[in-house]
Amino acid sequence: MNFCLYCYEPLEKSLTWSNWLTVEKKSVLCSTCAEKMEKITGQRCKVCSRAWNSSLCFDCQQWRELGDNMERNYSIFHYDGMVRDMITQWKFRGDYILREIFRNELQIAFEKQFAGNDSSLAIVPVPLSKNRMSERGFNQSLALAEMLDAPVKQVLGRKTGEKQATKNRKARLKRDNPFFTTEPLQQAALIVDDIYTTGTTIRQAAQQLKLHGCPAVYSLTIARS
Ligand SMILES: [Zn+2]
Numbered sequence: 001m002n003f004c005l006y007c008y009e010p011l012e013k014s015l016t017w018s019n020w021l022t023v024e025k026k027s028v029l030c031s032t033c034a035e036k037m038e039k040i041t042g043q044r045c046k047v048c049s050r051a052w053n054s055s056l057c058f059d060c061q062q063w064r065e066l067g068d069n070m071e072r073n074y075s076i077f078h079y080d081g082m083v084r085d086m087i088t089q090w091k092f093r094g095d096y097i098l099r100e101i102f103r104n105e106l107q108i109a110f111e112k113q114f115a116g117n118d119s120s121l122a123i124v125p126v127p128l129s130k131n132r133m134s135e136r137g138f139n140q141s142l143a144l145a146e147m148l149d150a151p152v153k154q155v156l157g158r159k160t161g162e163k164q165a166t167k168n169r170k171a172r173l174k175r176d177n178p179f180f181t182t183e184p185l186q187q188a189a190l191i192v193d194d195i196y197t198t199g200t201t202i203r204q205a206a207q208q209l210k211l212h213g214c215p216a217v218y219s220l221t222i223a224r225s
């Protein structure tokens with residue numbers, strides 16, 4: 001018998017020798033949990049994936065005016081309800097195995113949205129500060145990156161002693177960039193992370209990557225807040 005990774009209820013269809021060929025994908029969640037995960041459907045901002053009924057959301061219009069350096073973010077779920085609880089449990093309570101919840105959807109989104117268009121993408125994880133790393137025990141971005149079928153290049157580092165974030169996004173992007181590049185990346189990058197909130201982190205990473213040879217920066221995130 002297999003159990004739901006999240007609520008521990010027995011799974012309806014357990015994997016046995018007689019059915020293993022017919023079960024398409026090993027599900028790790030029961031249908032009750034899986035159905036509560038709210039996917040982003042319908043119209044969305046073509047740059048940041050926010051549910052939005054025109055092609056570019058208000059935020060991305062502002063980014064564009066500043067000279068946006070991120071090509072596109074694709075998010076799978078709304079950062080809400082069940083997905084928010086799952087991410088909290090996984091990331092802040094150190095329940096590393098819960099990354100399996102996202103494996104199938106992450107792989108599908110990667111294939112459909114990115115790998116099909118550009119087979120030479122490097123997956124770039126967002127580094128964590130030393131403090132965060134010791135609090136959490138793992139880097140959620142690297143944990144997700146490793147589930148994709150593409151080379152992972154850890155070319156970003158993170159400065160220690162980050163300043164308090166300023167409110168002005170332009171100033172924050174330029175002055176308080178917490179990232180540096182450890183080696184140039186001469187290929188397009190796909191940053192993988194759990195949540196897209198303001199998009200500032202991804203753009204700060206993109207700024208560093210592009211200063212050192214990277215031609216294009218995309219991002220794939222589990223949830224859009
Ligand atoms: Zn469940």
Ligand SMILES: [Zn+2]
Binds near residue numbers: 046048050057060
């Ligand atoms: Zn947008």
